[in-house]
Amino acid sequence: MIEFQNLKKVYESGGQQVAALNGIDLKINKGEIFGVIGFSGAGKSSLIRCVNLLERPTSGSVIVDGHDLTSMSVKEVRGIKKNIGMVFQHFNLLNSKTVFANVAMPLTLAKVSKDAIKKRVQELLEFVGLADKADYYPDQLSGGQKQRIGIARALATQPSILLCDEATSALDPQTTSSILQLLKKINKEYNITILIITHEMAVIREICDRVAVIESGKIIEEGTVFNVFSSPKTETAKNFVSSVMNDQIPDSIKNIIQKHDGMQKVYRINFVGSTAGQPLLSELAKQFEIHINVLFGTITELQGTPFGNLIVEFQGSDKEIIRALTYINQKKISIKEVTAHAS
Amino acid sequence: MLVNSEQIISALIETVQMVAFSLLFSTILGLPLGILLVVTRKGHLLQNLPVFNVLNGIVNIFRSVPFIILLVAMIPVTRLIVGTSIGTAAAVVPLVFYAGPYIARLIENSLLEVDPGVIEAAEAMGATPWQIISKFLIPEALSSLVLALTIATIGLVGASAMAGAVGGGGIGDLAITYGYQRFDTVTMMITVGILIVIVQGLQSFGNIAAKKIRRR
Incomplete structure (x- = not known):
């Protein structure tokens, strides 16, 4: 010691x-x-x-x-x-x-x-x-x-x-x-x-x-x-x-986000441990009226626990997107909106 | 030629004696002095600035006095130690006071070249200052120390020629008294030739020994 x-x-x-x-x-x-x-x-x-x-x-x-x-x-x-x-x-x-x-x-x-x-x-x-x-x-x-x-x-x-x-x-x-x-x-x-x-x-x-x-x-x-x-x-x-961790959004992806800014919603989702094992994206697509586009992502292992970091785009009506977000929050998965200027 | 081969041989023996004994005693004097000059300096093993400054000053003083002046100035000390101020044994005393501080400087330089990281590793192992000196510093610097002593030995061969001035004898003395002062060109050539062979031999020996120690 x-x-x-x-x-x-x-x-x-x-x-x-x-x-x-x-x-x-x-x-x-x-x-x-x-x-x-x-x-x-x-x-x-x-x-x-x-x-x-x-x-x-x-x-x-x-x-x-x-x-x-x-x-x-x-x-x-x-x-x-x-x-x-x-x-x-x-x-x-x-x-x-x-x-x-x-x-x-x-x-x-x-x-x-x-x-x-x-x-x-x-x-x-x-x-x-x-x-x-x-x-x-x-x-x-x-x-x-x-x-x-x-x-x-x-x-x-x-x-x-x-x-x-x-x-x-x-x-x-x-x-x-x-x-x-x-x-x-x-x-x-x-x-x-x-x-x-x-x-x-x-x-x-x-x-x-x-x-x-x-x-x-x-x-x-x-x-x-x-x-x-x-x-x-x-x-x-x-x-x-x-x-x-390679969790910075690459410039090419940033350009895409910038071009469509306001037209779509881009989020960063962090999966930790067991949540990384859940088929979250397909659940979302099935339960809500939204399309999901994965822009960028990495999954690494930290001390034997998987740790994922995904940048996704949700396409759909505001109402459906909000419902989907609530669903994600209930699952205690961290999600943050990404704007064109953020990383 | 004014000298015979017997004179040359006995002069050669005198030179060898003078150089060997003065090398021995000046190393005994210079090695600890060189080590102290390294370990007492700022930030080192046994940092002690008063000791370092005094030793550094003494070495510089002896290194500034021209050998021919040192030779005469040391006569009272020589008498005290050897009992006489004339002869081969008497020549060794000023040679030691000349070469000792010189060797101390050379050894200091060699030891300073040792990677400080090695000393750090030794300290991390819990080595005592004496262990660091004997098991790390000196072995790591050994090849460079051998080259330093080779330089010192060759310096002593040169200085021993001047020791003829106090009746020390030797090859150099022969060159001065017969070759130079009596214009005996043949003796001059022979004696200088012998000195060249000695210096070449010493340098080659030193190089080979250093290389063997470095094992590359």
């Missing part, structure tokens, strides 16, 4: 004070995958680096598994760090050492016996699928392989927390996906709490349970991935969501 209490971090830069973290209150539960998303400079990097005190907060507390790190001695913190693995954007492997020696490093530092190290490293390399690369050097590996080694190294001391600082940002989409699957597997098999910092909403959608949006050093929105994706509240969250 990780808890931030009124966490602040102020940098001194050229006589000016810059607040990177401006009072963060956040609780990350044991065993969950928690994502923090924000634009560059929002403070997300400072936040994750406070969890293992790579950066010391200016004020506030960082509580890890019940220990307040800010009140501990340097030596005590070093001990706690063995319980917190960290994976980096640029892998940060030692180029002068073999894959084996890199993964073994945290154990060597902890003065574990040679035999035990050998066994554990073998196990870890098998887990990340690179058992045959033990004697390679990092510069002989691809980015994805390097990150797997970084992950194996982070897991060496059997931590209960794994911090991922933009762990997939230097990788191509396919490799990103395979690394995310590996993180998911770690979370499931070892019940390790994972905190992920990213600027890619796709990463959050793919593996996170909960998400927080950070802006100007503050958490501006927080919730389950499903809730934040299906109904983002802040402008920033909406931007992030639309970056992966």
Whole structure:
């Protein structure tokens, strides 16, 4: 478990004070995958680096598994760090050492016996699928392989927390996906709490349970991935969501709406969970005197729940359309009218 | 030719002795100094600006004094350490004070080239400052450190020639006293030729060693 209490971090830069973290209150539960998303400079990097005190907060507390790190001695913190693995954007492997020696490093530092190290490293390399690369050097590996080694190294001391600082940002989409699957597997098999910092909403959608949006050093929105994706509240969250949800109406469709503006009614319907399984449109067409024209739509899966977004045009008399809308509302399906200027 | 082969061989031995001992002692002096210059600087492992500023100043002072002046100025210190100010052993003392700060700078440069991300990873693992230096910084910089020491060794070969001024002997001294001062062109050619071979050999050895360490 990780808890931030009124966490602040102020940098001194050229006589000016810059607040990177401006009072963060956040609780990350044991065993969950928690994502923090924000634009560059929002403070997300400072936040994750406070969890293992790579950066010391200016004020506030960082509580890890019940220990307040800010009140501990340097030596005590070093001990706690063995319980917190960290994976980096640029892998940060030692180029002068073999894959084996890199993964073994945290154990060597902890003065574990040679035999035990050998066994554990073998196990870890098998887990990340690179058992045959033990004697390679990092510069002989691809980015994805390097990150797997970084992950194996982070897991060496059997931590209960794994911090991922933009762990997939230097990788191509396919490799990103395979690394995310590996993180998911770690979370499931070892019940390790994972905190992920990213600027890619796709990463959050793919593996996170909960998400927080950070802006100007503050958490501006927080919730389950499903809730934040299906109904983002802040402008920033909406931007992030639309970056992966593909729910913006394309220009060609907008042109059609514009041309006929006033002559027809265009609506956005959001299906969530079980409602996505109902044959709503055909029911509407049968029960009411209207024609339905689907202009645009996407259906994605969020945390195992289907989430649909349809832009439809209803053609018919106002009276029939209003009846149809009432019917939809009774079903507790979200529907909003789209005008030519809206998105 | 005014010198015989025996003189050349004994001069060669003196040069090798001077360079080897002064390299050894100046590395013993320069390595910790170079490490301290890195880790005490702003934002680093053991940030300590007073220590950094003092060490930085001392290194700069020694690096500004021309070697021939340092050679003479160090005579009282040499007497204190070796007991005499003349001879091969006496030449080693000023050579160490010349090359030590130089090596410190070279080592500082090599260590600064290490990716800060590696140090960050070490800190995240809970490594102690000493572990970070010995298990991360130095191994990562090793190939570059070997090249730095090669440069320092070649610098010492050059400086050891001037050590003839305090009766240090060596190949360079032979070149100066016979070749230069007595216009013995053959001795000049032979001694300079030997120095060229030594420098070429050292540089090639350093390059091969650095390459082997880098394993690419």
